[in-house]
Amino acid sequence: MKKYWLTAAALIFIVSFSQAQFYRGILPGSGNFGDSLSKIIVDFKSNFRNIQGDAIPQQMNTDIYESKITLPGTTQNYIMRSHSANDTMATWQAMVYHGEDYDKALKLYKSTFHKIKNSAIRLSDRSVAHFNGKLNNERHASFVTSSLTVDIGDANYKKFVADVEMVSNFLTYEVHINLHVKNDDDLTPDD
Numbered sequence: 001m002k003k004y005w006l007t008a009a010a011l012i013f014i015v016s017f018s019q020a021q022f023y024r025g026i027l028p029g030s031g032n033f034g035d036s037l038s039k040i041i042v043d044f045k046s047n048f049r050n051i052q053g054d055a056i057p058q059q060m061n062t063d064i065y066e067s068k069i070t071l072p073g074t075t076q077n078y079i080m081r082s083h084s085a086n087d088t089m090a091t092w093q094a095m096v097y098h099g100e101d102y103d104k105a106l107k108l109y110k111s112t113f114h115k116i117k118n119s120a121i122r123l124s125d126r127s128v129a130h131f132n133g134k135l136n137n138e139r140h141a142s143f144v145t146s147s148l149t150v151d152i153g154d155a156n157y158k159k160f161v162a163d164v165e166m167v168s169n170f171l172t173y174e175v176h177i178n179l180h181v182k183n184d185d186d187l188t189p190d191d
Contacts, residue, residue: 034119036069036071044092063081063083065080066079071177087183089180089181093179099173100173109165131149142168143165145163147162149161163176
């Protein structure tokens with residue numbers, strides 16, 4: 001009888017573990033997306049220097065570098081550093097979508113926002129933080145942004161935001177993620 005209970009307990013453990021792995025892969029904000037996002041957010045304290053890769057040709061007073069950490073489902077993951085003496089903070093950016101399908105762009109804009117909002121950000125001290133914000137549902141605008149702030153008590157993250165934006169260039173649509181510090185000029189009373 002004892003052998004039966006041990007077999008049953010082992011079977012329950014295996015089924016539970018496999019279901020947890022299954023759900024980890026399909027739930028928004030879980031799995032690789034949340035893990036990668038956490039690594040990027042943690043490296044913000046070093047101004048993204050630890051995840052900075054090879055340089056990409058410079059554009060208009062901006063140094064651009066490949067990011068060693070990429071978010072699943074994105075392309076063109078890079079870090080931008082301006083030559084401004086007033087703004088020394090880097091920006092981490094990724095392209096989520098580039099194409100002609102408005103409905104697909106809108107769907108990816110919304111799902112990307114929810115992935116970020118539902119991600120548990122695992123910090124270096126093993127604590128967990130989350131993003132907060134409201135989805136901007138403005139339709140058919142040429143530029144729509146939804147901003148999320150992170151609930152990390154560290155003063156370095158006070159003005160840190162994750163912006164998800166959808167941009168229309170007449171014939172094409174793009175969806176981007178920008179992780180950066182908002183300047184005082186960009187902040188509104190609702191932020």
